[in-house]
Structure formats: C-alpha cells, structure tokens
Amino acid sequence: MxxxxxxxxxxxxxxxxxxxxxxxxxxxxxxxxxxxxxxxxxxxxxxxxxxxxxxxxxxxxxxxxxVEAGADGAAKASADGRIVVAATEGTCRSQAYERAIARRREGARVRCVPCPLFVALAEEGLTDGPIVDSVARHYLGSLFDGSEAGDCLVLGCTHFPLLAPALARLAGPDVTLVDCAExxxxxxxxxxxxxxxxxxxxxxxxxxxxxxxxxxxxxxxxxxxxxxxxxxxxxxx
Amino acid sequence: MxxxxxxxxxxxxxxxxxxxxxxxxxxxxxxxxxxxxxxxxxxxxxxxxxxxxxxxxxxxxxxxxxVEAGADGAAKASADGRIVVAATEGTCRSQAYERAIARRREGARVRCVPCPLFVALAEEGLTDGPIVDSVARHYLGSLFDGSEAGDCLVLGCTHFPLLAPALARLAGPDVTLVDCAExxxxxxxxxxxxxxxxxxxxxxxxxxxxxxxxxxxxxxxxxxxxxxxxxxxxxxx
Structure with a gap:
C-alpha cells in the first residue's frame, strides 16, 4: 500500500x-x-x-x-432520510453528496454544511473541549432540533472523524454518525x-x-x- | 504595483x-x-x-x-520590552522575530506564540465574537496578566490585523498593538x-x-x- x-x-x-x-x-x-x-x-x-x-x-x-462510500453509509444509516453532511466548502459547492445520496435513496433531504474551521482544529490536534464545542454549535447547532432535525451526520471530510466525540455530543444520541473510511x-x-x-x-x-x-x-x-x-x-x- | x-x-x-x-x-x-x-x-x-x-x-x-518592519515597530512601541508576537508555527519556529528585535533593543523579552487557528478564522471572515474570543484566550490568555505581562502585541501574520479588535480587548488598554503593514x-x-x-x-x-x-x-x-x-x-x- x-x-x-x-x-x-x-x-x-x-x-x-x-x-x-x-x-x-x-x-x-x-x-x-x-x-x-x-x-x-x-x-x-x-x-x-x-x-x-x-x-x-x-x-x-x-x-x-x-464520497460514494459516505453516501452509501448515509443512505443505509438514516432512519427518515434527513441527512446532514459536514464537509469542506469545495465538497458542499460541488453538491456531490446530494447527487450520490439521491441515486441511493429517493426523497432524502440532504443538507451539506461547510465547516472549514474543523480542518484547522483537527490539524492542530484541538479535537475536543469548549472551543470545539462552540465551533460545532456555530456550524451545526440548529440542525439537530425540531421536526426537521437530522437523523444522520456524515463526517464528509477525512479530518472530521477526529472530532467525532464532540460532534456526537452535539447531534445527540438518536443521530447516527457516518465515517467514510470503513x-x-x-x-x-x-x-x-x-x-x-x-x-x-x-x-x-x-x-x-x-x-x-x-x-x-x-x-x-x-x-x-x-x-x-x-x-x-x-x-x- | x-x-x-x-x-x-x-x-x-x-x-x-x-x-x-x-x-x-x-x-x-x-x-x-x-x-x-x-x-x-x-x-x-x-x-x-x-x-x-x-x-x-x-x-x-x-x-x-x-518581520523587520514589525520588529522595528515593536522595539519602538514597547514600554518595558515585554513583547508578545502572535504568529504562525513557521514564523515562531524560525525565531526571526526574536533575532530582529534583539538587534534593535537589548534586553527585550520576546514571546512568540503560534496561533494557527487565527488564520482559519480570518480566512472564513469570522473575525469577532465569542468563538474568536475563546480562541484568543486559548493562545494568549495568560500572557497579559501579572508582573511579566506583555506590554506590546505584534500581529505577526498578515491575517491577524483582521482580528485586531478582539485581540486588543483581550490584551487590555495598556498594550500597544503593532501592525507590520504601515x-x-x-x-x-x-x-x-x-x-x-x-x-x-x-x-x-x-x-x-x-x-x-x-x-x-x-x-x-x-x-x-x-x-x-x-x-x-x-x-x-
């Protein structure tokens, strides 16, 4: 390899x-x-x-x-098709996740959120704690509340699994996190x-x-x- | 130009x-x-x-x-020679500020602090508010208190002047901020x-x-x- x-x-x-x-x-x-x-x-x-x-x-x-692998994981893991993708600006702009998930699951509602600071946090080894929590709330705080709350969160950048504990806490126990690697x-x-x-x-x-x-x-x-x-x-x- | x-x-x-x-x-x-x-x-x-x-x-x-210009500004602006430089990892590792300030002001105490997240914050246009405050405290919080408190803060990266209001608030009214551009x-x-x-x-x-x-x-x-x-x-x- x-x-x-x-x-x-x-x-x-x-x-x-x-x-x-x-x-x-x-x-x-x-x-x-x-x-x-x-x-x-x-x-x-x-x-x-x-x-x-x-x-x-x-x-x-x-x-x-x-992306195809992550879309696959999300299409399978999501209970009601309300899928949040945390990704880079480039990935969100491309709408690659929206297209890849639509091919696998009709009617899924995909929201792709650019989270560029997560990359800098992971690069610096600052993967948990109050700063990570407030940055996570800044990007994703409103997406896991109410009737449209996401039921699945795709870690759509190879850096983001390093922040998984903080992101899982924010999303709550009913939300499945999808890591593309496996x-x-x-x-x-x-x-x-x-x-x-x-x-x-x-x-x-x-x-x-x-x-x-x-x-x-x-x-x-x-x-x-x-x-x-x-x-x-x-x-x- | x-x-x-x-x-x-x-x-x-x-x-x-x-x-x-x-x-x-x-x-x-x-x-x-x-x-x-x-x-x-x-x-x-x-x-x-x-x-x-x-x-x-x-x-x-x-x-x-x-760097030479910033060192010049700091050597002139600092009252007691306790100079804090907020910079990138590369600038701090090089010790270029320490050398350039030492040539201009004998006995100055220079502390160069790598603040990589400031770059990502400025790039994203997130230049003020609670996230910026907590990141600034994370890097610089302990350097403007007590008898060794810095009396001058060099914005040692071209991105950092965008965060100047938040950094000035953290450093306090007695600390001079030095911008290399002028x-x-x-x-x-x-x-x-x-x-x-x-x-x-x-x-x-x-x-x-x-x-x-x-x-x-x-x-x-x-x-x-x-x-x-x-x-x-x-x-x-």
Whole structure:
C-alpha cells in the first residue's frame, strides 16, 4: 500500500475545482508511475470534484472515491432520510453528496454544511473541549432540533472523524454518525477480489509532499501499531 | 504595483522552511519576470524563512520583509520590552522575530506564540465574537496578566490585523498593538526614494494563483475603493 499525503498543498477544501483537479491528477500520475493497481482518492474534496478527471486520465485503473462510500453509509444509516453532511466548502459547492445520496435513496433531504474551521482544529490536534464545542454549535447547532432535525451526520471530510466525540455530543444520541473510511475499505476489497497479491506480499510505504518528520509523528500518533515515527519519504509534486 | 496572492498553496504558516522557500522563490521569479524594481515579501512566514534565499537569487533587487518592519515597530512601541508576537508555527519556529528585535533593543523579552487557528478564522471572515474570543484566550490568555505581562502585541501574520479588535480587548488598554503593514510601506518609500516612476504612472495589477473571482470579492471587501470586484488575473505557479 502506498499512501501519499499532499501535505505541502493542503487543505484542498478551500481551493477551486480547477486547482483541486490539477493537484489530484498530479498526485494520481505520481502514484501510477509507482505501479499501483487501484487508486483510492482518500479526500472528500478531491473525490467530489476530481474523480471524473482522474478516471478519464487513467481509464484502465480502478479509481474509488470516499464520497460514494459516505453516501452509501448515509443512505443505509438514516432512519427518515434527513441527512446532514459536514464537509469542506469545495465538497458542499460541488453538491456531490446530494447527487450520490439521491441515486441511493429517493426523497432524502440532504443538507451539506461547510465547516472549514474543523480542518484547522483537527490539524492542530484541538479535537475536543469548549472551543470545539462552540465551533460545532456555530456550524451545526440548529440542525439537530425540531421536526426537521437530522437523523444522520456524515463526517464528509477525512479530518472530521477526529472530532467525532464532540460532534456526537452535539447531534445527540438518536443521530447516527457516518465515517467514510470503513465503507471505502470494504468497497476496495470487493473491487480487488480475485486480483493477484503483489510479489513479496503487502507492506506500507508512506510518502509526503512536505515535512516528512512532522508527518511521521502525526501518523505515529494516529496509528500506534506503526511505531512512534514510521519511515516517510519526501516527494516534490 | 503588482500584487501576487499565492491563494492556491496558502497557508504558508504550517509548511516546512524548505517548502515555503521553494514557493516564495517561485513567486519572486514570476514577479521578477514581470519587470518589478523592488519586492515586498508581504507574508510573515515567508519573510521569516525565505528572505535570504530570495535576496541571494536576486542580488540586485531590493527585497523587503515584514518581520523587520514589525520588529522595528515593536522595539519602538514597547514600554518595558515585554513583547508578545502572535504568529504562525513557521514564523515562531524560525525565531526571526526574536533575532530582529534583539538587534534593535537589548534586553527585550520576546514571546512568540503560534496561533494557527487565527488564520482559519480570518480566512472564513469570522473575525469577532465569542468563538474568536475563546480562541484568543486559548493562545494568549495568560500572557497579559501579572508582573511579566506583555506590554506590546505584534500581529505577526498578515491575517491577524483582521482580528485586531478582539485581540486588543483581550490584551487590555495598556498594550500597544503593532501592525507590520504601515512600517513596511514607509520602509519601501525610503528604499525607492529618488527612483524613477514607471512610464505612464502607477497602477495596481492583482494576480492570484487560484479562484480569481473569490479573491476579487475578498479584495473588494477589504479595499472598497477598488470597487466590489476588481479585475484579478489567474497565474499557475
């Protein structure tokens, strides 16, 4: 498994579709040159706006985005079809979640809310406490009250699961939180079923476009099984 | 006057010195090709880490940074030399303010505090109110109390003057706020004294590396004299 983090040019969520597409296609080209046999676009904004451009550029490569997986999860988890998506500006503007959920569940009411500060909070490691609570109320406070209250909250940006405890508290016990990661992993397993394993077995190679030591420390914290500072390669995109 | 905003790759404040230098030198090259006769690095992080690299690459071009100007302002404004600098992670890590202030004022006590969320708040237009107050308290709450209380607060990132009212309230009436912009402009006027004006007189050309319409709206809000949506050119760096 190759993991490429475009740390130098993140966040993608505030950029135009044109620039996100340009960066995402560059990243895909870099990985295709390394010989990958499938690509997961593990960023909601890039999945929302650049998936078609990547698929067009590499017509023979299986390309999976996280938006389809999140939409799948929401369509299944929502009791009454009142779905709130917390996402970036770019993802909301694209209306990718609205379209993907409508294909799976007729009559669903989808409200996509741009929550750009959540990205900065997660990046800084400020994932719970009074500041997170007040920012969460600022964006989502009115959406889980009354007869139109959401019954499902999609964490529509890869950063947001880090804030899940605070968001669950705000949404209340009757609201299901949907994380795109597990659904995406299952989808990938199905797509790769029957394909040959790489010679020499699996493995993980981490690549970052900036500050590999800082990236290694963050990965070490999120995935303790990899050790405190796993090896990270630097790539200039 | 040419103004280049590297909107596509901002923020610079969380990136490594290597990447900030690479991007800043690219931006300088782009502007030098346009025939500029002086360069203001109007970003604290790039001023803190990339000024020498730019000056080395263009030895005959006058290159001014905002850190020197901010340090100048602080050294003059501070009553007792207890200076607090609110800045990005990159600017604080570089210790550029500590060095620049020490050259101007012996015995000054400089505390540089990384305030990354201020950038996200300013970018989102959330410049005052309870969320800004609580984030400001989170970063700076303890620095303006007691015998070691700061007597001067440097707004050490070009975004931070947008939060000035909230920061002034937190710091209290006895603390002087230092904005680098005016000091930088005066410095530039002195450096260019006696130089010829461009043929045809002055003018302003705005260039952005992403989303020129969004950039134009933001400029129009900050500088109403330019009209609601001034013309902005797109450049791919």
């Amino acid at each position: 190759l993991y490429l983090g475009d740390v130098a040019r993140q966040p993608y969520g505030t950029k135009s579709p044109r620039t996100v597409t340009r960066y995402a296609v560059q990243a895909a080209e870099f990985l295709v040159e390394k010989g990958i046999k499938a690509l997961v676009v593990a960023c909601n904004t890039a999945s929302a706006v650049a998936l078609d451009a990547i698929a067009e550029r590499f017509p023979h490569l299986p390309v999976l985005g996280v 659904a995406t992993a299952s989808m990938l397993v199905r797509r790769l079923a029957g394909r040959e394993a790489p010679p020499g077995g699996g493995g993980l190679q981490l690549i970052s476009t900036d500050a590999p030591e800082r990236f290694a420390r963050m990965v070490g914290k999120l995935f303790p099984a990899l050790g405190p500072a796993p090896e990270v390669e630097l790539a200039d995109l | 040419l103004y280049l905003g590297d909107v596509a790759r901002q923020p610079y404040g969380t990136k490594s010195p290597r990447t900030v230098t690479r991007y800043a030198v690219q931006a300088a090259e782009f502007l030098v090709e346009k025939g500029i006769k002086a360069l203001v690095v109007a970003c604290n992080t790039a001023s803190a880490v990339a000024l020498d690299a730019i000056a080395e690459r263009f030895p005959h071009l006058p290159v001014l940074g905002v 000091a930088t402009a005066s410095m530039l006027v002195r450096r260019l004294a006696g130089r010829e004006a461009p043929p045809g007189g002055g003018g302003l050309q705005l260039i952005s590396t992403d989303a020129p319409e969004r950039f134009a709206r933001m400029v129009g809000k900050l500088f109403p004299a330019l009209g609601p949506a001034p013309e902005v050119e797109l450049a791919d760096l």
